[in-house]
Amino acid sequence: MKLTLKIWRQDGPRARGELVTYVVEDISPDMSFLEMLDVLNEQLNAKGEEPIAFDSDCREGICGMCGLMISGEAHGPEKTTTCQLHMRSFRDGETVTIEPWRADAFPVIRDLVVNRSAFDRIIQAGGFISVNTGSAPKAEAVLVPKPNADRAFMAAECIGCGACVAACPNAAAMLFMGAKITHLGELPQGQPERAQRVKAMVAQHDAEGFGGCTNIGECSAACPKGIPLDVISQLNHDLRKAGAGRF
Amino acid sequence: MTELTAPQGVDADYYRVGTPVADTKAPAGPIAEKWTKRKFDASLVNPANRRKLSVIIVGTGLAGGAAGATLGEAGYHVKSFCFQDSPRRAHSIAAQGGINAAKNYKEDGDSIYRLFYDTVKGGDYRARETNVYRLAEVSANIIDQCVAQGVPFAREYGGLLDNRSFGGVQVSRTFYARGQTGQQLLIGAYQALERQVAAGTVEMFTRHEMLELIVADGRARGIIARDLVTGEIETHLADAVVLASGGYGNVFFLSTNAMGSNVTANWRAHRKGAYFGNPCYTQIHPTCIPVSGDHQSKLTLMSESLRNDGRIWVPKRKEDCDKDPRQIPEADRDYYLERIYPAFGNLVPRDIASRQAKNMCDEGRGVGPMVGDFRRGVYLDFSDAISRLGRSAVEAKYGNLFDMYARITGENPYETPMRIYPAVHYTMGGLWVDYDLMSNIPGLFVTGEANFSDHGANRLGASALMQGLADGYFVLPNTIRDYLAKGPYPKLDENSPAVAEARQSVDQRVRTLLSINGERSVDSFHKELGHIMWEYCGMERTETGLMKAIDLIRSLRAEFWRNVRVLGSAETLNQSLEKAGRVADFLELGELMCIDALHRRESCGGHFRAESQTEDGEALRHDDQFCYVAAWEFGGNGEGGMGAPVLHKEDLTYEFIQLKQRSYK
Incomplete structure (x- = not known):
């Protein structure tokens, strides 16, 4: 396969960026998208041009480190992470645009690499259950009905990649936040801090410069883990109850 | 004092033999009482004094993240480092299957002793009994802790936790969260860690890579790290340093490790004197x-x-x-x-x-x-x-x-x-540690996959998550306090010779890598090294193959330093430069792995030596000659970068479990 790539190049956080065109030939359909970029980088290095910076680590779809805007879609055309996207999803001769996640709260560091530490700060604000090591009761002492455990697990599958933010026209992180609120709120262990958690996380979300939700649903459509939109309803529900002091 | 003797035969050219490791510092007494005794004997630190004591932790996977959270909760001042953009990315996250714990929920005959026994047997009788027993002992606490954090383990319809069975055992003791157990456990540890960041006890340094260990007056006192975004070389000092930097499977280029998984933190510490235990023990x-x-x-x-x-x-x-x-x-x-x-x-x-x-x-x-x-x-x-x-x-x-x-x-x-x-x-080998998880450099602790301690020559499934969290939540916090109680250690000046030397060596290395401007990419060297390692130091090994591999690695390493091409500058995000430093260290580690494999003329665990097999082709151990941990001391900078390493043997004594040839027939 042969592809024409238009890739965002930007030397640093304050440098001006631009789309640069590259042609890559001899692409195998069995390659992953990032392996295709590895091949391009080897070619650039051989020509004396600096390789394109992009993030990836586990390359098996679970660490959440990778994430590219591929022809306008977060993680590209399949419902998976960029690292698990394979070239068999593209047509020979296609032109593909590759950009970093775009959001004020995710400033570009270089080329396709962005700073997502805002997510860590949202978790710091309340995305946890306060239990010091050693103070846990016996695991078998608390029963959790299977439907609640399953829904908690579903929400906990979020990998924190940021595709939801990149896909949202408002650059909101409501799906990310809703997933955590739902994960911890479904479990008995998460109840004591439920009101405080949602208020603190939402305040931090807004302070980071993420936008608000207008129920467009691009976030859930782009989510590689298929986190459903109703976690945002859960978030709003919890926020309303917390505001009314009804937990 | 190191007495050196030359080994016999072909080995004589490759390494020297030093004094045996005398003591692993495990308490005497019945095995079930050792850990209780150690926890009691380890000195305490008054809560008011803890904030005056600082600990650097490199790596934020299960071992590092759990340790950071726990030490932060206790009130110590923790500085936590990871090369990824968030501590939640550490490669523990990719573990799928589960985590073992001796809860005996299935009433199928499980117990702490059976988990201990299975793990020692699974490790082909090359693990240290005392450490493995402790691992089994704290396993149940891990599940309690994780459930309390909100880890959504699989449950049965009655609301109780479900278990499944795993390779090498006949009981169901594995707790799991579908195929994403590592992810869920890591998110639990990550959230606990971020809670401490908010509480101000943990300072988090993401996109930072440790490039050198600072050893002053014989103690580990800090690290030199590079800020991967700005390129700045930073000095971080503390009362103790913990390496929780994971395994080194990427020496094979192709592995199930993450792209960034590397040996640099461990290897830099090894070059500063920390022994490397059983480097050739690799799990395929x-x-x-x-x-x-x-x-x-x-x-x-x-x-x-x-x-x-x-x-x-x-x-x-x-x-x-x-x-x-x-x-x-x-x-x-x-x-x-x-x-x-x-x-x-x-x-x-x-x-x-x-x-x-x-x-x-x-x-x-x-x-x-x-x-x-x-x-x-x-x-x-x-x-x-x-x-x-x-x-x-x-x-x-x-x-x-x-x-x-x-x-x-x-x-x-x-x-x-x-x-x-x-x-x-997975790599069972790693830096050598004693019962307290401290290396032979005082103040340098090593946890999780980065140390060598619990899995012998082969790790059983669902044991890595168990070890990472056991070390991080329950073992290290109890042993490091004994060391910290003797602190704070004298304040180290940023201009002292130990710090200046470490900084200078990092600067020098970075400059050298950028100035070679040769013709081959970093990846091409990495791939070639990987081929050599897989071919000659993989599942099956022979004397002649290993000797050939050592020659090939030496010449590849020489070529690397002559002909690698790393473009760009040191003052920005430069991923080629990051990779180059990691591959440079793999090129040295690979040689040590081959030397270790060469010297171990027996088949055990994941290490099959073709010259040592039974008539029907099964692995044949030689307990009379090799029932020891090979703890390697760095051989100094000889020609081509490395002198012959020095072998220190830690004899493995089996007081409680009888050595047997494994049989799964």
């Missing part, structure tokens, strides 16, 4: 997706839990190897694990399952596409399970694994058997 995992071509950047594991319901087979006849597997009748299939090991069948330990897969492919009965001269794959077939349990039950158990397989290979595993082949997955 049996159930990975086979290599598809030269472009491949990593290998993907399919959880070993698949062997609970999948049956492994190859065609009986070579002629059938390229046929559609569904057209091969039952009578023409060889379910070789069930045939050779009737007691354990498809659930034999990983090392055995891997070696037998290799044997089948070497016999010419492998399946899948030709890669080189071989078909490198065997079938993992779920058709029996699907007809017995129904497709939806199989989907509920393994759905995400099946999806991942389909995405990567483009084949549907519900309809056609999966193809699997062994891949490098």
